[in-house]
Amino acid sequence: ILNVEQSPQSLHVQEGDSTNFTCSFPSSNFYALHWYRWETAKSPEALFVMTLNGDEKKKGRISATLNTKEGYSYLYIKGSQPEDSATYLCAFRANDYKLSFGAGTTVTVRA
Amino acid sequence: ETGVTQSPTHLIKTRGQQVTLRCSSQSGHNTVSWYQQALGQGPQFIFQYYREEENGRGNFPPRFSGLQFPNYSSELNVNALELDDSALYLCASSLGGLAGDNEQFFGPGTRLTVL
Numbered sequence: 001i002l003n004v005e006q007s008p009q010s011l012h013v014q015e016g017d018s019t020n021f022t023c024s025f026p027s028s029n030f031y032a033l034h035w036y037r038w039e040t041a042k043s044p045e046a047l048f049v050m051t052l053n054g055d056e057k058k059k060g061r062i063s064a065t066l067n068t069k070e071g072y073s074y075l076y077i078k079g080s081q082p083e084d085s086a087t088y089l090c091a092f093r094a095n096d097y098k099l100s101f102g103a104g105t106t107v108t109v110r111a
Numbered sequence: 112e113t114g115v116t117q118s119p120t121h122l123i124k125t126r127g128q129q130v131t132l133r134c135s136s137q138s139g140h141n142t143v144s145w146y147q148q149a150l151g152q153g154p155q156f157i158f159q160y161y162r163e164e165e166n167g168r169g170n171f172p173p174r175f176s177g178l179q180f181p182n183y184s185s186e187l188n189v190n191a192l193e194l195d196d197s198a199l200y201l202c203a204s205s206l207g208g209l210a211g212d213n214e215q216f217f218g219p220g221t222r223l224t225v226l
Binding site: 004 | 114115144146151152153154155156159167169201203213214215216217218219220
């Protein structure tokens with residue numbers, strides 16, 4: 001079982017503020033790192049699939065960076081809006097190709 | 112383009128019973144993965160089917176089994192249910208089998224409660 005940790009477990013953000021949180025994963029046998037957003041009562045939705053060390057990806061106000069050598073990825077939300085409230089999951093894919101998920105960071109944006 | 116659907120939405124079973132959960136993949140996807148999410152944890156990989164064959168399995172006992180059909184829809188079967196099997200079961204479809212790094216498209220899940 002691969003250890004994928006996300007921190008913090010939850011956070012509250014004022015509307016308009018920016019925030020970021022972390023996904024830590026094993027630094028060996030890296031294949032890919034996935035980020036998903038999971039809103040209440042909906043299906044998890046893919047945000048990014050990252051494969052290269054130093055990779056940076058962006059979708060609207062959400063962006064992510066990847067450091068495979070030290071085993072971490074940051075997800076950033078710029079100018080948080082109430083619709084950004086969700087649980088954000090990261091998932092590590094090793095060379096055996098199976099996805100190992102973290103427990104998620106739950107973001108609540110207060111108006 | 113239709114999304115991933117799962118049935119039923121909720122299910123209550125008793126210990127020792129058997130259950131079958133169903134998943135319809137997104138159109139054009141040939142790979143389906145099943146996950147178990149217990150309360151407070153991230154989804155745990157159960158297994159993956161690619162072109163009707165199981166081609167990857169997580170740390171789940173043999174009483175968890177599956178099928179993928181020619182139209183790429185899938186079933187998850189759990190025999191001899193235990194209380195700890197109570198969880199949300201998610202399926203996700205994608206392209207390319209285990210080696211593909213394509214994003215996965217998730218269904219809404221089936222909430223199983225074992226009493």
